[in-house]
Amino acid sequence: MYYVDLAVTGLSFGCMYALMAVGLTLVYGLLRILHIAHAAVFALGAYITVIVANASGSILLGLLAAIAFTPLFGMAIYRVLYQPLLSYRPDVPMIASVGLLVLMQDAFRIAFGEQGVTFQNNVYLFEIFDIGGERVNAVQIAIVVCTILVFIGLHLFTTRTRIGIAWRATVSQPKIATSFGIDAERVRYLCFAIGSALAALAGGLVGLLDNLVDPVIGYVVSYKALAIIVLGGLGSVRGTLIASLVLGLIESYGTIFIGSWLNRDAIAFVALIVLLLVRPQGLTGVRAP
Amino acid sequence: MSAVLELDDVAVRFGGVQALDGVKISIAEGEFVGLIGPNGAGKTTLIRIVAGTVKPDRGRIMLAGRDVTGTSTASRVRRGLALTHQIVRPLRGMTVLENVVLAAGYRRTANPLRALVNVERRAEIERAAAILARVGLGGTEGKLAGSLPLGQMKRLEVARALAVDPHVVLFDEPLAGLNQIEAARQAETIGEVHAQGVTVVLVEHNLEAVMRVSRRLIVLNDGRVIADGAPEIVIADTLVREAYIGTGTAAHAEH
Amino acid sequence: MSAYDVSVLSVIGINVILAVSLNMISGFCGQISLGHAAFYGAGAYAAALVMIGSGSLPLALLSGAVAGTALGILVGFTSLRVRSDFLAVTTIGINFLFTGFVRKQAWLGGEMGISGIPGSGLGARGNMMMILVFAAMTIALSVYIGRSWMGFAFSAVSEDEDAAATLGINAGAYKLAAFGIGTALAGLAGGLYTFFTQFITADAFDFIFSVMLMAMVVIGGIGSTWGVAIAAIGLTLLPEAIRFVNDYRLLVFGGIMVLVIRVAPGGLAALARRLARGDAK
Numbered sequence: 001m002y003y004v005d006l007a008v009t010g011l012s013f014g015c016m017y018a019l020m021a022v023g024l025t026l027v028y029g030l031l032r033i034l035h036i037a038h039a040a041v042f043a044l045g046a047y048i049t050v051i052v053a054n055a056s057g058s059i060l061l062g063l064l065a066a067i068a069f070t071p072l073f074g075m076a077i078y079r080v081l082y083q084p085l086l087s088y089r090p091d092v093p094m095i096a097s098v099g100l101l102v103l104m105q106d107a108f109r110i111a112f113g114e115q116g117v118t119f120q121n122n123v124y125l126f127e128i129f130d131i132g133g134e135r136v137n138a139v140q141i142a143i144v145v146c147t148i149l150v151f152i153g154l155h156l157f158t159t160r161t162r163i164g165i166a167w168r169a170t171v172s173q174p175k176i177a178t179s180f181g182i183d184a185e186r187v188r189y190l191c192f193a194i195g196s197a198l199a200a201l202a203g204g205l206v207g208l209l210d211n212l213v214d215p216v217i218g219y220v221v222s223y224k225a226l227a228i229i230v231l232g233g234l235g236s237v238r239g240t241l242i243a244s245l246v247l248g249l250i251e252s253y254g255t256i257f258i259g260s261w262l263n264r265d266a267i268a269f270v271a272l273i274v275l276l277l278v279r280p281q282g283l284t285g286v287r288a289p
Numbered sequence: 290m291s292a293v294l295e296l297d298d299v300a301v302r303f304g305g306v307q308a309l310d311g312v313k314i315s316i317a318e319g320e321f322v323g324l325i326g327p328n329g330a331g332k333t334t335l336i337r338i339v340a341g342t343v344k345p346d347r348g349r350i351m352l353a354g355r356d357v358t359g360t361s362t363a364s365r366v367r368r369g370l371a372l373t374h375q376i377v378r379p380l381r382g383m384t385v386l387e388n389v390v391l392a393a394g395y396r397r398t399a400n401p402l403r404a405l406v407n408v409e410r411r412a413e414i415e416r417a418a419a420i421l422a423r424v425g426l427g428g429t430e431g432k433l434a435g436s437l438p439l440g441q442m443k444r445l446e447v448a449r450a451l452a453v454d455p456h457v458v459l460f461d462e463p464l465a466g467l468n469q470i471e472a473a474r475q476a477e478t479i480g481e482v483h484a485q486g487v488t489v490v491l492v493e494h495n496l497e498a499v500m501r502v503s504r505r506l507i508v509l510n511d512g513r514v515i516a517d518g519a520p521e522i523v524i525a526d527t528l529v530r531e532a533y534i535g536t537g538t539a540a541h542a543e544h
Numbered sequence: 545m546s547a548y549d550v551s552v553l554s555v556i557g558i559n560v561i562l563a564v565s566l567n568m569i570s571g572f573c574g575q576i577s578l579g580h581a582a583f584y585g586a587g588a589y590a591a592a593l594v595m596i597g598s599g600s601l602p603l604a605l606l607s608g609a610v611a612g613t614a615l616g617i618l619v620g621f622t623s624l625r626v627r628s629d630f631l632a633v634t635t636i637g638i639n640f641l642f643t644g645f646v647r648k649q650a651w652l653g654g655e656m657g658i659s660g661i662p663g664s665g666l667g668a669r670g671n672m673m674m675i676l677v678f679a680a681m682t683i684a685l686s687v688y689i690g691r692s693w694m695g696f697a698f699s700a701v702s703e704d705e706d707a708a709a710t711l712g713i714n715a716g717a718y719k720l721a722a723f724g725i726g727t728a729l730a731g732l733a734g735g736l737y738t739f740f741t742q743f744i745t746a747d748a749f750d751f752i753f754s755v756m757l758m759a760m761v762v763i764g765g766i767g768s769t770w771g772v773a774i775a776a777i778g779l780t781l782l783p784e785a786i787r788f789v790n791d792y793r794l795l796v797f798g799g800i801m802v803l804v805i806r807v808a809p810g811g812l813a814a815l816a817r818r819l820a821r822g823d824a825k
Contacts (some may be wrong), residue, residue: 340710342706361716362709362710363711363712363713364714366710366711366712371710374710378704378706380699380700380704380707380708382703383699383700387696391696391697391700391711391713392711394693394696395711395712398696398711398712399712400717401694401697401717401718403693404694404697405692405693405721408688408691408692449710453712
């Protein structure tokens with residue numbers, strides 16, 4: 001069934017966007033900065049995955065390495081680029097972020113070649129499961145499963161653990177939280193760490209799905225993630241998840257209707273612009289009185 | 290005398306609370322009106338309605354007889370309404386003089402096309418310097434507006450309000466945060482502004498000061514006007530005293 | 545003057561027009577626009593089609609400006625509705641919308657682009673002169689706007705729209721004006737580019753190019769016409785002069801952008817002002 005096919009693709013893309021966009025929405029919610037360099041974090045995660053996987057023979061090890069190391073990179077971006085610029089209007093660190101992204105993409109190209117790196121032994125891609133008549137490969141399943149686990153994990157973290165609760169408080173009400181003695185700086189580092197780890201996971205999985213990691217891997221996904229966090233509302237993790245899935249589905253089904261006018265990537269931005277014209281505060285944002 | 294500012298049956302509701310309910314106010318040219326009320330009475334909402342940042346669900350706002358409901362703040366300013374903010378908002382990147390010159394140039398900036406063909410600033414600079422001297426900011430012209438102490442920033446607010454040649458100025462808590470000396474000076478300035486024929490609407494928490502300078506007091510409570518008249522009479526009104534009960538400010542102001 | 549020199553000067557002229565016009569929108573009026581390449585592209589395509597259809601140089605250039613400003617005012621309208629950071633995302637999106645649309649349309653050449661565009665009749669050297677004249681006019685216009693009450697109002701809108709409103713300034717009208725003027729010039733630059741290359745594809749008008757234009761504005765000093773013009777000249781010449789830079793263009797540009805923002809957010813213009821004043825602040 002064609003339509004179910006589209007739904008499956010749409011949802012798996014949506015999950016990927018969600019993993020990618022969570023980091024962005026957290027940073028935006030805390031600092032009001034559009035962390036465009038997040039795409040570089042995503043790409044770094046993908047590269048670490050493929051390189052470690054090829055070197056060690058274990059894809060799992062690759063993914064773990066990516067999840068372990070990219071948070072350091074993400075936190076470094078905060079420390080070196082954003083923290084010193086917090087007193088300026090948010091456009092300033094955003095432009096720095098854009099510069100960093102462009103720099104990193106070129107660095108990847110120079111270091112690993114324009115053609116990218118492929119997985120030498122990507123068994124998962126070719127393991128196809130038949131679920132209710134639909135043919136899905138193991139990587140798509142992994143993406144969906146990971147996303148579910150991640151969001152459940154995040155939910156538990158922010159509602160059951162002390163650190164998580166403190167974190168959620170700071171994200172939604174930064175000034176009040178500090179008066180309760182919560183260290184805002186630590187929360188920020190935590191945000192960058194978690195967001196980066198998730199982006200790295202997403203990057204690794206996308207690399208597995210395409211069986212290729214190239215310099216522009218972060219490119220389009222990250223710009224869509226930007227559209228998503230706008231649609232999903234200020235720093236709202238739940239809104240981001242919903243918007244990601246919705247976007248994945250709109251893209252899939254949208255190609256039927258306007259695929260002759262626009263390519264798939266442009267559809268995200270059409271949806272964004274139409275939505276902003278109708279609801280300038282985003283999907284879940286609140287309009288100022 | 291014609292009404293320079295009028296609210297006609299204005300009502301607005303936010304998130305389940307009726308912030309203003311059937312407010313009818315008419316202010317004539319040359320008046321000095323104080324607007325008071327306990328916290329949550331709706332003063333801030335009223336200011337926002339008059340300024341144009343909030344649209345009423347019902348009712349009209351009129352400036353000099355013209356219905357301005359639904360128009361933008363900028364167009365109301367060009368029609369003769371001036372505002373000072375409780376939380377001061379000077380253009381911090383510009384100098385004190387530039388802030389007032391820009392205000393004085395309101396005719397030149399009426400629309401982008403006119404602004405594009407106008408370059409000459411001498412007249413506005415002269416006028417701005419004179420206004421700054423009048424409010425006691427002579428000598429600070431070259432300073433960055435963001436670097437001024439609060440008392441001077443509040444005077445800059447008044448200077449900017451004067452520069453747009455207003456018919457009526459709405460002062461939003463102009464004395465808040467000032468020490469006694471600064472507050473007295475500021476009240477004096479506002480009195481001088483009034484003496485020159487500008488209609489003044491003063492929203493203030495400082496009952497003592499408002500009582501002293503206003504010729505007419507309007508009291509808001511729970512989104513409604515509960516008293517409107519000469520200060521001595523209004524203060525003695527039982528409804529008004531009830532509204533303030535517990536704060537003790539009404540009793541204090543009497544002495 | 546060799547053909548190579550003529551070519552380089554032409555590109556410099558076009559980049560100056562683009563950077564200075566972007567500065568009007570993002571520098572003077574504070575509306576961050578990361579989509580300038582789309583307006584440039586719209587102008588290029590419009591000029592190409594009109595030239596093929598009519599063979600008239602002035603008409604083609606005019607169409608370029610009109611196309612640029614039509615798209616620009618559309619984007620300008622979104623700036624009235626949404627907050628500044630949402631605006632940034634929308635302008636990023638315009639790049640993808642433009643290239644995504646163009647690549648799919650056969651009448652716009654699809655992936656192959658439009659080739660065989662008739663020449664302007666001026667020859668390469670004549671084109672270069674035309675471009676440089678327009679560049680000089682753009683700089684002059686920018687300096688004039690900066691001195692006029694429009695520039696004055698722009699800086700108020702840029703800093704605080706609500707405060708500007710209490711001074712009687714209609715922020716929305718000014719934002720539209722900034723977008724309108726800036727994008728018309730970008731569209732004009734597109735037309736000039738079309739005659740320069742006589743062959744256009746969507747690749748020349750992508751997000752990365754928008755970023756490079758913003759880099760010129762940032763490095764030159766947001767808001768400073770001369771700073772931005774000089775940065776545009778410098779950043780265009782750099783890859784030509786230094787082979788290393790040419791191969792690692794994005795690396796260098798990105799790196800300079802980050803460095804400038806971190807160390808001197810006011811760009812070259814602010815540095816120059818500081819040196820002129822002689823203080824260490």
